[in-house]
Amino acid sequence: MMAKRKHNFNAGPGALPMAVLQTVQRDLLDQGGHGLSVMEMSHRSAAYAPIIDGARAAIGELYDLPDTHEVLFLQGGASLQFAMVPLNLGSGGAYVNTGVWATKALKEARIIGEAHEIWSSAAENFGHVPGPEVALAVPEGAPYLHFTSNNTIYGTQWDHVPPADAPLVGDLSSDFMSRPVDVTPFDLIYAGAQKNAGPSGVTVIIARKTVSRRFGGDERTPKILRYATHASQDSMFNTPPTFAIYVVGLVARWVQAQGGLEGMARTNEAKARLLYEAIDRSPGFEGMARPDSRSRMNVTFTTGDKARDAAFVQRAEALDMIGLKGHRDLGGLRASIYNAVPMASVEALVDLIRSV
Ligand SMILES: Cc1ncc(COP(=O)(O)O)c(C=O)c1O
Structure with a gap:
């Protein structure tokens, strides 16, 4: 029987492709002939390996990932990245404040150390983002420039990647997988999956390997908060959100079928x-x-x-x-x-x- 479906304009968790939901439904009781659901598999089993590897590969193909970058699957939502970014990349980051989420990222960074707000549209109720003509003054020595590519609450979106001397960090939570992005200038991209890319519970990271493979931060930083921990263990430092990663893989393949x-x-x-x-x-x-x-x-x-x-x-x-x-x-x-x-x-x- 065809399910009666709503027109879903939710901001997140949001709509998932019908074809993906149907595949999930088909596979739910017996994933690939293994006689169990993906939720019941060991994350370290031979049955699960192609699922996480396939999801990683599909995202890599979509973004034409160069050898310099890699995909990680973390937990804690995009909000955990507000803290992990300064813990791993260092304090003194420069923040473009285009809305509530950008403000939260900045505030979290300020708990950890210094962080600079270098541009803000708060006075205009966050009704716009900086255009390409705006020269963003990144303080010398800043370890990164952080921006939010799409501001979910205000309905604003960057049309360009901010030109900057510092490495880029982008919160792409609400427009990840929605348009092409050249990842080369980025040290880090993060996206909570629950808008375009899958269910909640997994955060997709695209990281420059020099950032994700080498932890240069404070040694008191818990291991679970270091990119290097997750990168060196193929996102299996602890039990990953296996079901969410499976769905992200299906969504990435679906995006490929829509013309990438x-x-x-x-x-x-x-x-x-x-x-x-x-x-x-x-x-x-x-x-x-x-x-x-x-x-x-x-x-x-x-x-x-x-x-x-x-x-x-x-x-x-x-x-x-x-x-x-x-x-x-x-x-x-x-x-x-x-x-x-x-x-x-x-x-x-x-x-x-x-x-x-
Ligand atoms: C742009 C942006 N960043 C961060 C977040 C926070 O994401 P999470 O709930 O995964 O921590 C959201 C959530 O709506 C968002 O839209």
């Missing part, structure tokens, strides 16, 4: 264009992010009135569209149109916007 990151980006752009056009043309709605910073992942908009926004959410829910209430820090409305949200869901939302 280029194909995915084309579809995501088409979905976002359709939605922003409907918002811009409607007299009843306005976009919340500055047009030059608009995200292709999280579309923030409003009627300009709290009660009307709430009424819109209710009308949408009656039509099986969920997750449209804006984040409590910003208010308004938000449609998260991650990779797995089909064009048909965006069209349904656009129809509703046009009818208001």
Whole structure:
């Protein structure tokens, strides 16, 4: 029987591709003829090895990973990376503050040592990110420049990688696997999987091996908080989130089948264009992010009135569209149109916007 599915605009955990869910369902009781579920396998078994290796390889292929970089699967969400980055790369990092998550990363780094806020759009309610013309003043000797490529709450997204003399660290949690990214200038990319890449419980890391293979930090840093610990043990220092990694592998293969990151980006752009056009043309709605910073992942908009926004959410829910209430820090409305949200869901939302 075909399951009745909602139009899922949740910000995270978000929609997963139908084809992936069907594979999970098919494999759930008997993974690959082994007579048990992937959740019941030993992470060190011969049955599980191709699953984690395959997930790692699929991400490597998507990002055309050079030999200088590697993929790790960690736990603790993107939030743990706010601490692991300064613990491993050193204090004195430079932070571009484009929203709540960037602020949290900065605050965590300041618990560990010094950290510099070198740019902020807080005064404009985080409605935009720096354009390519903005020269970011990274203090001399800063071990890294940290930025958040997509700001889930505010619906803003970088269109470029910040040019900087320092190595880059990127929180790509909410646009990972949604468009091509050249990983070469990055010392570290991290992404909680639960938006585009899989279920919650695993954080995907792409690290420069000189960072992940050699720990140069304070020796009092617990082993579990060192990239080198995880890298030297192929992300099996302790029991990894085996099920989440399995699903991430399936999602990465699904993205490959959509034409890889280029194909995915084309579809995501088409979905976002359709939605922003409907918002811009409607007299009843306005976009919340500055047009030059608009995200292709999280579309923030409003009627300009709290009660009307709430009424819109209710009308949408009656039509099986969920997750449209804006984040409590910003208010308004938000449609998260991650990779797995089909064009048909965006069209349904656009129809509703046009009818208001
Ligand atoms: C950009 C960004 N960074 C970090 C986080 C925190 O992620 P986690 O809940 O995996 O710690 C989120 C969560 O929504 C996010 O959107």
